[in-house]
Amino acid sequence: MDFLYTYETLKLEFPLVNPEKAAFTILGVPFDGTTSFKAGARFGPTLIRHATLNLESYVLDYDVDISQLPIADIGDVAVVAGDPRKTADRVRETVEELMKANPKTMPILLGGEHSQTLGAVEALKPASYVVFDAHFDLRDSYEDNPYNHACVARRISELGVKEAMFGIRSGTREEVEYAEENGIQWVHARDYDFDAFVELVKPLPEPVYLSIDIDAFDLSLVPSTGTPEAGGLSFWDVVEAIEWLVEKKRIVGFDIMEVAGENLGDVTALTAAKLLFYFIGAMGRDI
Ligand SMILES: N=C(N)NCCCCNCCCN
Numbered sequence: 444m445d446f447l448y449t450y451e452t453l454k455l456e457f458p459l460v461n462p463e464k465a466a467f468t469i470l471g472v473p474f475d476g477t478t479s480f481k482a483g484a485r486f487g488p489t490l491i492r493h494a495t496l497n498l499e500s501y502v503l504d505y506d507v508d509i510s511q512l513p514i515a516d517i518g519d520v521a522v523v524a525g526d527p528r529k530t531a532d533r534v535r536e537t538v539e540e541l542m543k544a545n546p547k548t549m550p551i552l553l554g555g556e557h558s559q560t561l562g563a564v565e566a567l568k569p570a571s572y573v574v575f576d577a578h579f580d581l582r583d584s585y586e587d588n589p590y591n592h593a594c595v596a597r598r599i600s601e602l603g604v605k606e607a608m609f610g611i612r613s614g615t616r617e618e619v620e621y622a623e624e625n626g627i628q629w630v631h632a633r634d635y636d637f638d639a640f641v642e643l644v645k646p647l648p649e650p651v652y653l654s655i656d657i658d659a660f661d662l663s664l665v666p667s668t669g670t671p672e673a674g675g676l677s678f679w680d681v682v683e684a685i686e687w688l689v690e691k692k693r694i695v696g697f698d699i700m701e702v703a704g705e706n707l708g709d710v711t712a713l714t715a716a717k718l719l720f721y722f723i724g725a726m727g728r729d730i
């Protein structure tokens with residue numbers, strides 16, 4: 444099918460289906476127009492797709508071969524360089540077009556700056572937003588822009604979406620206060636464990652949007668990201684949380700954001716690609 448704002452790009456190596464028939468639809472968002480420290484998230488979607496070439500499609504832990512699942516890849520959103528709001532509008536419109544064509548598909552965004560998650564959330568209207576991130580992203584405005592990547596959770600909370608955050612280890616006093624005043628629960632990376640995750644996520648209303656800012660992981664796993672922070676989560680921390688969510692909650696959208704880099708085979712993209720396969724594999728157990 445045709446989308447207003449997307450173009451074709453590198454695709455996953457195994458057979459793909461049309462979005463009308465897909466249980467999962469991949470959409471790249473190669474935007475890095477408000478990146479404040481380390482550039483290159485515009486290459487994230489391509490780097491992640493390329494990194495999947497290194498992976499077996501068989502997810503050992505689940506006995507699921509994801510090459511057998513109905514997956515679509517609708518390419519990348521054409522970005523409006525330097526304008527996170529206009530680009531997120533295109534993301535929103537693309538996800539709306541997609542859901543109209545196939546209300547049952549699970550959109551999977553690959554990014555690209557975290558600012559772009561807003562567009563998907565606006566389109567999908569989840570009741571809750573579960574996010575793994577080193578940062579709160581609860582600033583009202585950053586570098587004079589309310590749609591900067593450092594503000595995305597604030598914009599989502601203003602939509603009335605309940606939020607829970609995991610892996611946090613960087614923020615301002617104002618962000619901590621905003622979280623407190625608005626009932627946003629969070630777990631510091633230092634205090635993170637599976638029980639803490641379940642405790643906060645269990646009471647959240649469905650459906651849930653799950654967002655992975657790749658900087659939630661320890662720096663060693665994700666050196667190429669916009670605002671890297673030491674002291675993050677392990678790979679299995681996040682995989683186990685995803686498994687719980689997939690089993691217990693209705694998920695309407697998923698993303699892996701803030702993957703940057705300039706070189707094929709970048710460690711960060713390899714981490715992101717593996718996580719992508721675990722998410723699809725875990726979801727695919729029920730298909
Ligand atoms: N949500 C985010 N990714 N926020 C990161 C903000 C960057 C703060 N730099 C502060 C530098 C002060 N010298």
Ligand SMILES: [Mn+2]
Nearest residue numbers: 577578656658
């Ligand atoms: Mn972050």
Ligand SMILES: [Mn+2]
Nearest residue numbers: 557576580656
């Ligand atoms: Mn973020």
